Amino acid sequence: MEALFSTYSLEWLNLLLRWLHVITGIAWIGASFYFVWLDHAIKPPKPGSDLEKKGVAGELWAVHGGGFYHPQKYLIAPKELPEKLHWFKWEAYSTWLSGFALLWVVYYCNASAMMIDQSVVQLSSLQAIGIGLATLVVGWTVYDLLCRSPLGQHDLAFGGVIYLFIVATAYVLSSYLSGRATYIHIGAMIGTIMVANVLMVIIPGQRKMVDAMLRGEQPDAIHGKRAKQRSVHNNYFTLPVLFIMISNHYAMTYAHAYHWLVLAGIMAAGVMIRHFFNLKHKGRIVWAYPAIGIVLLLAVAITIAPQPRLKQHTDASTFSLVQNVIAQRCVSCHSAQPTQEGFAAAPGGVMLHAPALLRQHADKVYQQAVQLKAMPIGNLTHITDEERAIIGAWYESGAR
Numbered sequence: 001m002e003a004l005f006s007t008y009s010l011e012w013l014n015l016l017l018r019w020l021h022v023i024t025g026i027a028w029i030g031a032s033f034y035f036v037w038l039d040h041a042i043k044p045p046k047p048g049s050d051l052e053k054k055g056v057a058g059e060l061w062a063v064h065g066g067g068f069y070h071p072q073k074y075l076i077a078p079k080e081l082p083e084k085l086h087w088f089k090w091e092a093y094s095t096w097l098s099g100f101a102l103l104w105v106v107y108y109c110n111a112s113a114m115m116i117d118q119s120v121v122q123l124s125s126l127q128a129i130g131i132g133l134a135t136l137v138v139g140w141t142v143y144d145l146l147c148r149s150p151l152g153q154h155d156l157a158f159g160g161v162i163y164l165f166i167v168a169t170a171y172v173l174s175s176y177l178s179g180r181a182t183y184i185h186i187g188a189m190i191g192t193i194m195v196a197n198v199l200m201v202i203i204p205g206q207r208k209m210v211d212a213m214l215r216g217e218q219p220d221a222i223h224g225k226r227a228k229q230r231s232v233h234n235n236y237f238t239l240p241v242l243f244i245m246i247s248n249h250y251a252m253t254y255a256h257a258y259h260w261l262v263l264a265g266i267m268a269a270g271v272m273i274r275h276f277f278n279l280k281h282k283g284r285i286v287w288a289y290p291a292i293g294i295v296l297l298l299a300v301a302i303t304i305a306p307q308p309r310l311k312q313h314t315d316a317s318t319f320s321l322v323q324n325v326i327a328q329r330c331v332s333c334h335s336a337q338p339t340q341e342g343f344a345a346a347p348g349g350v351m352l353h354a355p356a357l358l359r360q361h362a363d364k365v366y367q368q369a370v371q372l373k374a375m376p377i378g379n380l381t382h383i384t385d386e387e388r389a390i391i392g393a394w395y396e397s398g399a400r
């Protein structure tokens, strides 16, 4: 009873944190997309105009929600600082905080099901969690060192190296953690880099500029340059990271035998598509980039498509065999009252404890347990290949 209660509470914590995480994530990425767009869309004021004399480098008129807006951009800083200055930082911080708490609730509180894959390697929960946390620390450390190295000055080369680093990390993680946990930790690692950029580089740099101005000195432009470098990186990280955050709904990606390569392909597609929009904001339309992105996505989709299988012949006894397999390997989680520790309700609303339910969910059962081998999650209940074949034969002969 007590265990059930705590699992149920965790489920609510999961819901509330996820809700918060999505909201803060929208606020953060929304604001950052807006500023990227604004930066490209503003035009220098008319020569000799009052704005130019005030030191405005660019301006824009926009209409939104019943009002007219007239943002102006000052290069480095205005001559006089306003009394009230809004800092965009809590959008990023609260996204990380809610995301990290969610990682804890979903993955670390239930590591045996969510992080460990019995068919990959036997780890203790503590080991799996340690690997997860280490990924975040190592990711930021390597990224930050690379940024400060001479390589950091060459955007394209830097992008290539950091991409390879991320893919290599996914490859290494894939030999320790489940596909799902590998994906989410790559996402969390990139997200951590993005937020650390705000916390450790962008905001401190801006603060130094403001402090210099308050002392009546000319702020050092190097802070602006450093902040710019990091915010360009963050911009290209956004689409890959957002894919990873929703990837957990798509076992066809993370449960594939080469899921780290699938991830590499989809991330690259995201970067290409982002690049297209960055150029478009500047008034350059280069269709080659989204075309490469779409070709990459198509290539991934075709490569991971399930193979058609031969039609099998079975008799009435097969269904009772299937029922046995499901009862032993699935029902501990997929029933009205799961007996598996850590599960308060049937995951995904899928219940399999009665013959009618099993027939009702036959397509999904086949997809998850036979095609993708994504279920049982982490193979916690030790299904065998023969048992998967029994489900396969039953489904392919008409799922009766």
Ligand code: HEC
Pocket (backbone or CB within 6 Å): 113, 248, 249, 250, 326, 329, 330, 331, 332, 333, 334, 340, 343, 347, 348, 350, 361, 364, 365, 366, 368, 369, 375, 376, 377, 380, 381, 383
């Ligand atoms: C240890 C608990 C556990 C066991 C055992 C288990 N599952 Fe699941 N199952 C889950 C979880 C957790 C999810 C939700 C996954 C998600 O969020 O995408 C899930 C989701 C599913 C879904 C829904 C997928 C979707 O995309 O809607 C199906 C179908 C499924 N499982 C089938 C099975 C079958 C068949 C078995 C037995 C061979 C099985 N599961 C064994 C935990 C389990």
